[in-house]
Amino acid sequence: MGCIHPTPDELGFATAEMLYIDPDTCIDCGACADACPVDAIRPDAALTADDQWYAGANAEYYQSNPPSPEWYRRQPPQIARVSADGLRVAIVGSGAAGFYAATALLRHPGVRVDMYEKLSAPHGLIRYGVAPDHPATKGVAGQFRWPAGQQKRFALHLGVEVGGAGISHDTLLDDHHAVIYATGSAGERRLDIPGEELPGVIGALQFVGWYNGHPDHARLAPDLTGRRAVVIGNGNVALDLARILTADPDALAGTDIAKPALMALRCSAIEEVVVLGRRGAAQAAFTTPELYALSRVPGLGVVVDPEDVVSGDGPKLALLRELAERPRETGGKRIVLRFNAAPEEIIGDGAAAGVRLSTGEVVEAGLVLRSIGFGGATFDTVAGRVSPGVYATGWARRGPTGGIGTNRTCAEETVATLLADYAAGALNAPRRPEPAGRRLRLWPVGSHGMKKVDASRSS
Secondary structure, three states: OOOEEOOOOOOOOOOOOOOEEOOOOOOOOOHHHHOOOHHHOOOHHHOOOOOHHHHHHHHHHHHHOOOOOOOOOOOOOOOOOOOOOOEEEEEEOOOHHHHHHHHHHHOOOOEEEEEEEOOOOOOHHHHHOOOOOOHHHHHHHHHHHHHHHOOOOEEEEEOOOEOOOOEOHHHHHHHOOEEEEOOOOOOEOOOOOOOOOOOOEEEHHHHHHHHHOOOOOOOOOOOOOOOEEEEEOOOHHHHHHHHHHHOOHHHHOOOOOOHHHHHHHHOOOOOEEEEEOOOOHHHOOOOHHHHHHHHOOOOOEEEEOHHHHOOOOOHHHHHHHHHHHOOOOOOOOEEEEEOOOOEEEEEOOOOOOEEEEOOOOEEEOOEEEEOOOEOOOOOOOEOOEEEOOEEEOOHHHHOOOOOOOHHHHHHHHHHHHHHHHHHOOOOOOOOOOOOHHHHOOOOOEOHHHHHHHHHHHHO
16 A cells, blocks of 8 residues: 555665565555564564664665655556366475465466475475574465365375476476476575585585475584584575574574474584675675674674774664674674675585685684575576466576565466466367376375474474
8 A cells, every 4th residue: 555665666676675664654454464474564662672673774764765655556467367167287396486376376266276395394495494583484384374275276295296206397287287387496506616515514505404304404414513613605594594503502492493403503512603705794695684683682792893894874884883882792602794705715624624715814613504595597487487388486487586475476477477378378288187196196285284294393
């Protein structure tokens, strides 16, 4: 209703660190909760003392970005109602992108959706990529109970890989009018520096998967016996890694962190995590809200060199200056944020022992985590179309950009393209009366089954 900014017509849309709600035009319609966890949006009167910073950040935004007198209403893609004689679509991947696509499709009475997930649990990076101490973010998965409950028109097949030894792409095309790939981006970026292959150098995807219980990374055994760890990269994921390594294990025990990871962290000797950023503080990849949340962790020191934040404007630099001015307490765990610290080599004899910077300085560490982002999009698309009958959404379509909610708009655009192709007669009819998942009697998981999966995860 025009209360959330930046709008699609304003600078910063889809790239702003946080959304800002204009109190003068907010009518409490609740539309903002469609894409965000409900408890992420609160009136300022309900904020705790620590959270009042967010109200200040919201007010500061409107001081320099006054809202337009125009009211904006986001217009969903114009999708024609499809005939009820049975459009069949396969979705590969059960993360946010896949479920948003399923939700958009199932709004149309004639559509049947079969979703295929190679893992034994759904929800992708919501389950295996969000830090365990961020339960509100993981709560977004609750939005996907509705498609799972449409059991006559929706089937979720877990533990089924598409390609390789599993169901082939050609089989899916033969069994459906269309296939949507929601399989994520093309893997992690690499540093491409000497020593990257040494034991003790671990990618963020592996480490995050380890503490979240991802089956592919459950056997990871990171070396936590040293006093210091280094994280290369300074995005929000890098802050997650540093925070988990320095967290109070008793606080983590109340989350859904994987039990083997919790046991290992209880025995960890790590007292300091150094986060290395190649560029200056003004170009740091982490968002201001994530930095603020990190600065409020009880008992944790966040160290910034005052020389790194001498010049520059904006809320991020202001917060970094505040951290630089804090007295450095002795004892306790700490995270050191380093800037203009480009890694040149990971050193070690048989295992990682430190990182040599471009200045020649060596930061000693027994554990080195690489967190410099993901590769680009897996598919080249036009409005989500790879070719008639084959589509992509989420990171597979646009690369690793945007948050969880961005996947909703992306999925709706892809579905609009698919349905337009269907209406134009551009999609081939299925060659068999039943899709492979049902024909091969792969047992689908409904909403009740998803609850069981979640219960087993938290037990």
